[in-house]
Amino acid sequence: MTRRTAPFRLDGRATTAACPTGLRTIRRAGCRAAAAVFLAAALTGCTAAANSGANGGSSPASDLDADCRATKSDTGLEVTLTVSPCPPTGGGVAGTAGVEVKDADGKAVSGAKVEINPEMPNMKMKGGNQTARPEGDGYEAKLVLGMPGDWRITVTVVPASGEKSTTAFNLTAKG
Structure with a gap:
């Protein structure tokens, strides 16, 4: 040398x-x-x-409450994400993501295209977009978190009429 x-x-x-x-x-x-x-x-x-x-250093804190639910608003829509199992589990175990979408008047938005995209920002891992299917007054999609750790779930809602909404939820998956 x-x-x-x-x-x-x-x-x-x-x-x-x-x-x-x-x-x-x-x-x-x-x-x-x-x-x-x-x-x-x-x-x-x-x-x-x-x-x-x-x-809790530079990683985002989980947005989910004790019932594994979180609500955020964007472009006049209120989006609620519910994750099952609760608490979220990493390691490739298939779970579900329930999404409720309400308009400014608090009414359920039907007929929207809803996608979820899980990603692990610290590891630069993406889970791939999952299209949610209508389920009751909301939507439901398969949610697979590849490993334990901090994840960001981005929910994109495109209503039949109105502006596209993108909302991100942070969660921590257990091992």
């Missing part, structure tokens, strides 16, 4: 230092200190990323 040397000026004098980390330093001790700081920062970042789902 070859070391790179980088000439630079310190107090008007030309100085050269070699550092295997690629960081410019004045002395060898400075090189070790820079490497230690770099390693500590890298390990801290990895640890934070690994624990973010467990401690």
Whole structure:
């Protein structure tokens, strides 16, 4: 392995230092200190990323209540997602996503095209769009979460008349 040397000026004098980390330093001790700081920062970042789902770090908190339901509004529509089994289970176990869609007057919206798209943002995993079929006053789709962890379920509603609505729900699947 070859070391790179980088000439630079310190107090008007030309100085050269070699550092295997690629960081410019004045002395060898400075090189070790820079490497230690770099390693500590890298390990801290990895640890934070690994624990973010467990401690609520940068991962989104679950939007679901104790009954595994959540409601959000977009473009005049109120969308409620209900996940079964409760709590949601990862690992490829097939569950269901129930979707209720209401208009601004609180009336159920029928005849809409409803799709759900589960994705795991931290792992860049997508579950693929599932078209929901009409079920009672709402819609129902198969929901498969490939592994335990934090998921985002995007619900897209295209009413027979009206504007398209896209709403995202965060949830945590258990193992």
